Amino acid sequence: MHSVVCIKQVPDSAQIRVHPVTNTIMRQGVPAIVNPYDLFALEEALRLRDQLGGRVTVISMGPTQAEVALRKALSLGADDAILVTDKAFAGADTLATSYALAAAIRQIGKELPVDLVFTGKQTIDGDTAQVGPGIARRMGLQLLTYVSRIVEVAPERREIVVERRAEGGVQVLQTRLPCLITMLEDSNRMRFGSLPDALRAARQEVRHWDKTAAGIEDVTKIGLKGSPTIVSKVFTPSPRAEKAEMIAIEDGSPADLAAALLGRIAARFPGVEKELAQRA
Amino acid sequence: MSEPTAPVKKKRKVVLDQRLQAYRGVWVYIEHERGRVHPVSLELLGEGRKLADTLGVELAGVVMAGVDAGAEARGYCQTAFEYGADLCYLMQSDVLGEYRNEPYTQGLTDLVNAYQPEILLLGATTLGRDLAGSVATTLNTGLTADCTELAIDPDDRSLLSTRPTFGGSLLCTIVTLNYRPQMATVRPRVMAMPESQPGRTGRIVEHGLLLAEADIVTKVLEFIADDRRDTPQLPFADIIVAGGRGLGKPENFQLIRDLAKVLGAEVGASRPVVQAGWVEADRQVGQSGKTVRPKLYIAAGISGAIQHRVGMEGADCIVAINNDPDAPIFEFAHFGIVGDVATILPALTEAFWVKLKRQASLPPQEEAA
Numbered sequence: 001m002h003s004v005v006c007i008k009q010v011p012d013s014a015q016i017r018v019h020p021v022t023n024t025i026m027r028q029g030v031p032a033i034v035n036p037y038d039l040f041a042l043e044e045a046l047r048l049r050d051q052l053g054g055r056v057t058v059i060s061m062g063p064t065q066a067e068v069a070l071r072k073a074l075s076l077g078a079d080d081a082i083l084v085t086d087k088a089f090a091g092a093d094t095l096a097t098s099y100a101l102a103a104a105i106r107q108i109g110k111e112l113p114v115d116l117v118f119t120g121k122q123t124i125d126g127d128t129a130q131v132g133p134g135i136a137r138r139m140g141l142q143l144l145t146y147v148s149r150i151v152e153v154a155p156e157r158r159e160i161v162v163e164r165r166a167e168g169g170v171q172v173l174q175t176r177l178p179c180l181i182t183m184l185e186d187s188n189r190m191r192f193g194s195l196p197d198a199l200r201a202a203r204q205e206v207r208h209w210d211k212t213a214a215g216i217e218d219v220t221k222i223g224l225k226g227s228p229t230i231v232s233k234v235f236t237p238s239p240r241a242e243k244a245e246m247i248a249i250e251d252g253s254p255a256d257l258a259a260a261l262l263g264r265i266a267a268r269f270p271g272v273e274k275e276l277a278q279r280a
Numbered sequence: 281m282s283e284p285t286a287p288v289k290k291k292r293k294v295v296l297d298q299r300l301q302a303y304r305g306v307w308v309y310i311e312h313e314r315g316r317v318h319p320v321s322l323e324l325l326g327e328g329r330k331l332a333d334t335l336g337v338e339l340a341g342v343v344m345a346g347v348d349a350g351a352e353a354r355g356y357c358q359t360a361f362e363y364g365a366d367l368c369y370l371m372q373s374d375v376l377g378e379y380r381n382e383p384y385t386q387g388l389t390d391l392v393n394a395y396q397p398e399i400l401l402l403g404a405t406t407l408g409r410d411l412a413g414s415v416a417t418t419l420n421t422g423l424t425a426d427c428t429e430l431a432i433d434p435d436d437r438s439l440l441s442t443r444p445t446f447g448g449s450l451l452c453t454i455v456t457l458n459y460r461p462q463m464a465t466v467r468p469r470v471m472a473m474p475e476s477q478p479g480r481t482g483r484i485v486e487h488g489l490l491l492a493e494a495d496i497v498t499k500v501l502e503f504i505a506d507d508r509r510d511t512p513q514l515p516f517a518d519i520i521v522a523g524g525r526g527l528g529k530p531e532n533f534q535l536i537r538d539l540a541k542v543l544g545a546e547v548g549a550s551r552p553v554v555q556a557g558w559v560e561a562d563r564q565v566g567q568s569g570k571t572v573r574p575k576l577y578i579a580a581g582i583s584g585a586i587q588h589r590v591g592m593e594g595a596d597c598i599v600a601i602n603n604d605p606d607a608p609i610f611e612f613a614h615f616g617i618v619g620d621v622a623t624i625l626p627a628l629t630e631a632f633w634v635k636l637k638r639q640a641s642l643p644p645q646e647e648a649a
Contacts, residue, residue: 011447036555098417125447127568128425133381133413142498143381145410161501166379167405168313172502173380185561228422228459234445234452237586244600244609244616254627257617261599262631264615265576269597272576275518276632279544280639 001054001155003045003116004105005078006135007038009062009069010125034069037120039076039190040183044150045118046077046191052155054115055079057108061089061100067206074201075193082108086210091224094126098134099221104214105139115155117180121146129182136180144173145182153177294438294457303460306332307397308365309388310341311407312356314505319473320403322363324466326474327430328401329364331439334432340397341365344387346377354484361482363474368482369395373489378500379407385414387489392419394487397461399439401430404465416463422456423463426567428470428590439464448551448567448587469515469571469594512562514546514570519577522548522565522592523558526581526602526621530558535625536580542633548572548592550582566591578628581621584609601625 011030045056058073060066061084070081084104092100105117117139122129129145136143146165151172153160164171165184193201216222245268247261266273308328311318325341332339341360345353349372357368369391375383388411392400400415402408404426416423424441428451431440438455439462445452456462514520521543523536533553540547548565549558565572566588577595582588584600584607592598593612600613601621610616617624 094413094423095417095420122568124568127444127447128423129409130413130416130423130425133410134417136381137385137414137417143410143414144498145381146406163504165406166503167311167318167407169503169505171378171500172504173498174501175498228420229424229454229456231445231452232440232455234450237451237589243611244598244613246610246616246618248618254619254623255631257619257624258627258631261615261617261628262635265597265599268614269576272597275575276543276636277639279519280636 001048001052001115001153002112003048003054003056003118004108004114005038005042005045005056005058005073005118006101006131007042007058007060007069007073007120008035008123008125009033009060009066010035010123032065032068034072035120035123035125037122037124037183037185039120040185040187041118041120041181042073042076042078043188043190044181044183045116047188048116048150048153049079052153055112057082059084059101059104059108061085061092061097061104064208067208070206071201074204074206075198076191077193077197081204081206082209083206084209084214086214088211088216088219088223091227092222093227093229094128094130094134095228096222096224096226098131098138099226100211100214100216101131102135102138103216104209105135107209107213107215115177116160117141117178119180119182121182121184132180132182139180142175142179144175144179146184147181148184148187150181294436294455296458296460300458300460303396303398305337305340305395305397306335306399307340307342307369307401307461308360309400309402309408309411310343310356310360310368311403311405312343312345315352317356317359318403318405318468320405320408320466320468322359322476323468323471323473324401324403325360325363325365327466327471328399329474331399331430331432332366335398335437337398338366339364340395341368342371342388342391343368344371344376344384347372347374348377357484358481362476362478362480364477366482368484370484370486371489372486373491375489375491375493375496378503380496380498380500381410381414382496382498383489383491384411385418386491388415389418390489391487392461395485398437400461400463402463402465404467408465412463412465419461421459421461421463422454423465424454424456425465427464427466430464430466438462444567444586444590448585448590450586467571469573470590472573472594512546514548514563514565514572517546517572518575519543519545520548520565520572520574520592520595521545521578521580522550522582523553523580523621524550524582524588525552525556526583526604527553528581528622530556532622533558535622535629539578539625539629539632542629542636545576545578548577550585550588579609579613580625582609583607584612601628
C-alpha cells in the first residue's frame, strides 16, 4: 500500500488575536502547527502501512517554512515528504490548490503507484473542506468524505470498505482503489513518534518541488490566475446597536446577581419565560 | 506588530464573457433524508427568494432522487414551492437512490450545463459539502463554503458571499470572477426559516440522467441510522448552556452540565475547550462546530471570538458570564455579568431550580379563550 497524505501548515487559530484598534491580524507569536484534522488522516495511513506494508508519503503546498510541518509528519512515522512550493502558487483558492496538488500526486505516482490519497476533513484556517473533493475530481478518483472508520482493505482485489458519516446515519461504502479519503476527527488517536523516527526526521531530505517538478501543465490554472474567487474585503462584524445590559449589584452575592438576571430575562424576553414555564 | 489582513483592493468590476451572461436564475439544491426535506434547504429557499427578487429572476429547487422515491420526490418539489421556489428541476434515476458522490456530481453538473443558473446554493451538510466541492471542480467555478451572509452587488449582479476567515477571527466577503454559476454553501440554522405558504405551486421540469448502475464504482453496502436519543440535538435546541476556557479547569465543566440539567437544556462548548478535550467534539458551537438558534443561550467563560459568535448570534436571548469586562461577547450579548463563572454558575443553577419548582407547584394558568 502506498498512501499519500496531504497536510497543511496552519496558524494555531486558537491563538490568533485581532488588534482591537487597527482590526488587523496579529501574527507575531502565533505558532504554526500541522492542521489538526490532517493528523487523523496521517495516523490512518500509518496504520494501514503497519498492517499491510508499503509506504506513506506526505505532501504539502505552501511556503518554504511549511517544511517544518512535513518534518513533524516524518517524525510521526511518514516515510517520505514533498513540499510543493513556488511563487507561482501564491494567491491560490481551493480550485487552484487542488489542481496543483493533483498534478504533484500524479508525479509521486510515477515513482511509486498510489493506492490511497488521504486528507483531513477540512483545515482550521480555511474551513472549506473543498480541496479533498477537488483533488479526487481532478485525478478521477472515487471520493469518500467524512470517513469515520476503514473497515477493510483488500489490496489483491483492489477494494476498500469504509464507514462514512452521512446526514442522519452512517453509510457503509465499498469502492475501488485508488481512491481519496477525507478522515473525520476523533476517528483514531495519533501515535507518539518514536525516537528513531525523530532522529530520521531531523536529517532526512524534504524534497522541494517547484511548478515544473510538480508536473504543472497549465500555468493558467494555478495561483491567483487559476482562482475563480477573490476576497473583496476583510472586516470585523459591527457590534449590535445596543450593547449587553450588564447585571451588577454593589456588594451583591452571586445569588443576588442570579435573581436579578432572572427578573430581567422575564421582563424583556417573554418568549424565554414561556419556554421556561413549559419546563417547570 | 501587526500586518494588514489583506491588501486593500480597488473594487474589481466583474466583466462576464458573453457565454456566461446567459446564466440566469437562482437555484437551491433540495436535500432530503428519509422522506423529508432537510430544514437547511428550506432556510436556503428563504434566502434564495430574496436574491432572486433582487436580481429579478426565478428561484428554482433541484430535486434528485431514486426512482423508487416516486411520488415522494414530487412531494419534495411541492414543499419547495411552498417555501418560495417558482419551479423545480426533478431528476430521478435508479442510481440516485442513496447519496453517492459520483452519480450525484454528474447529475447536478448535467442540470447546471443544461439550464445555466447564475447562483447555486447548497446546505453545508456532509452531503452538500461533498457534492458542492465535486461539482464546482467539474464546472471549474468558484465555491464559497459556510457563508453567513449572502447579498447581490447592485453594480454587476454578482453574489457577495460573506464568511468567517482566519479561523473565525474576522469576516471576509468573497466574489466569483468570470465564472458561473456562483456557488455557495450555508450551514444549517445560519439563515432564518421562512414562513411556508400552503397551497403555493410551481412547475416541475423533469430531466433524465444517462447513467447505469454498472457504470458506478462505489456501492452502498448498508445505512446505519443514528439513534437520535444518543446524539445531541444542538442545532434545534431551545435552551443551550455553553462553557469556554474561562471555566479555568476541566472539572468546572460539570457546572455547565448541572445548569443544563436543571433547565432541560443542551450542553454546548467553545472550540478551545473541545480542542483541550474537556468535552466531546459534537458539543462545539461555532464556525467549525454547530450553528444554533435557541431561545436562550447562556455562555459562561466564553470570550466571544467571531468563530463562536457566527454559530450562536441567531439566539433570541444571549446571557454572557465572563470575568473579563472587555470580552467581545459583551458587545453582542443581551445580558452580561462580569464575575467568576465558578461561583455565579451554581447560584444561577439554584435560582433557576427554585423558579421552575415554584412554577411547577402553581396551578396551571388558564389560557384566555
